[in-house]
Amino acid sequence: MSNSASDRAPVPQTIWAARGRHTGPTPEDVVRRTLRERRASGDLDDFSEPPVPEGSTDRVFEARWRAGGTVTVRARLTLVPVPERPGQERPEHEWTLVAEAERLWEEAWPSPATLFWPESGPVAEDGEWDHHPTVPGLRFRQVNALPLDDKEMRRRLRDAAREAWCVNLVVHEAMTPDERGRLPLARLLPPGLRHRVIEHRATPQQFRAVNWALKDLGVEVPRGGAVLLPPDPAPAGYDRQAYAVRSVFLDGSEPAELLTALREFTALSRPRPKGLGEALAGLRDNWTLMTPQEELERERRRVERYREALEAMTKSRDLYREAAEQAHEALAAYRDTPLPVLPQQRPQARNQSPFQQLTRTFERLRLPTRGQRPETPGTVPRTIPESDPDPEREPEGSDRV
Template structure:
């Protein structure tokens, strides 16, 4: 099971979400006819078929999108969006995902959004739309008998548990049930839970095999009881005890203890799968089926948003302008300051050697009678004789 969902937020309690697979031809026509019938009967206010997103890869068939809105309980507005995507490979068909959001927390007694997009009973319901999205052979509105082979049973439960949009219920039959007991428990569930639960049924002799198959998931089913498979991803503090029912009576009576466990399970604030979060964001961001008042409110919100963005841009521009002016002023002031005069460099004076300096000092002194110095020539007198010294 996945452990990489610690950063995912839990979906609000006002959201109802489910996913399945349609195995018949032209599922979009089935949805259109069902929506048209509900609009004519007053079950929904309106529906629309918005265009596919423009970023669909060229090689892929664009999905079909349907929107519908109604008032649950006559007063609470519900917006719902169904997306049909062709499934590549096996099992074949069209995978559908349905997300509905109400103005207040979801009431399990409200009509199931699935039955407003898909036919529920009657001549138009051929049972093509209630298949498990990824595991072949599993159905939402039927009892799904577990395989006789233990390894195949283990593989099926493991693959089913990975589909986080679904609630997987494993029921063990204490004894072989009668005709009433072989009916699915889903028919006894409130509408808000009915099309989100996949019921796996183990025969009386399969108790040991089913608990061996459930060992990897960390749960086990009591004899004659039921257990809900842990969510994928499971919260860190997940406790499986409230989701383990000791006895389930397959006699057509309301399974009160099982209903309590289911209500507790679906109310868990567990991290939502990425594709479920993306589907809710798509419903909120790309919704097209608006009333005139909603369109007016949206335009007002857009005008207010653009005004805030323009104000922020203007303020940012003024701040940049002010900073640029201050930078230019600082640059001009720097250019006006004269450069400091550099000290003049004097030629280097060669310091005489000590012996040479001493010699020059003695040359300036005149000592008479010093040997080695010539006497000065006598000066001539006027009469030609030498003047006595």
């Protein structure tokens, strides 16, 4: 997770956002064809393909429409090539779609995904756009059977829960469903939720295994029920046990209790998932598909920003000029002031360095010259008689042999 302030901000309720992966070689052709069809049918007001930096392999598409006939919605889809991985048969692209409405998003509005991508089954050579962005094998709009291996099941659910752009729903079958029960529940969801939900399905025999796999996430699925995996990052005070549905009837009827849980879950004020802040900034700051009125308003805002910048520069220039004039006045006053007369310096002897003073002290304490003994207080100095010509001669009667 990013730690920037934009990523920690809550997701606005005017935003519809989703991520996915396209498995075909030329997804930009699929998007262009779909946008032309939607504009021709009146579902879109207009669309455009803004230029990208030179050398970039990304592709960007913008579209605008009126949800409910009156609410303007602006949307931006970005295609980014995915590095090839072992076993990959065809080139793949990750897509990010962010749409913003003029007021709170309504789940009954058309799904932005079906305005950029074909809603029906895609042509084989065109690829498929409804794959999970990071976990291979998972699909939107389909039932995703959980792996038979317990460890693989645990790994898949953990990896899927980390992708907070979509809602992960785990359903346990109380008994083997019939043909209608094997259809995905996503088809029964409102359009605003249909392409944001990944449905994981556990067989009746996998009840203990699936709850063992969900232990790390702190949730459990009731027998014959469903549970919504906690978002990442989770909002403050999030109750992990509050979004478990006791019973989900897989008979083709509308799952009312599950719909209620999904509405409450998607309405949570939770931090933005990784990458949403950047995608939302691209939609708002780099938008190019404008009406003449919007272009006029944009130019007015630009002129206002220039006026404010020019006013700030003029004010800064005046402050600088005033400060420079004050500095010149202070310098002139300093030059006109006579210098004070310094007191007469003391004799040079008084200004000797400590080293010189120490040297003079040692000179005064210098020892007598060689051959002289210093007189000790209280002793009588020895005298040599003048009649003795050899002061070193031994006196008579000495004991020396």
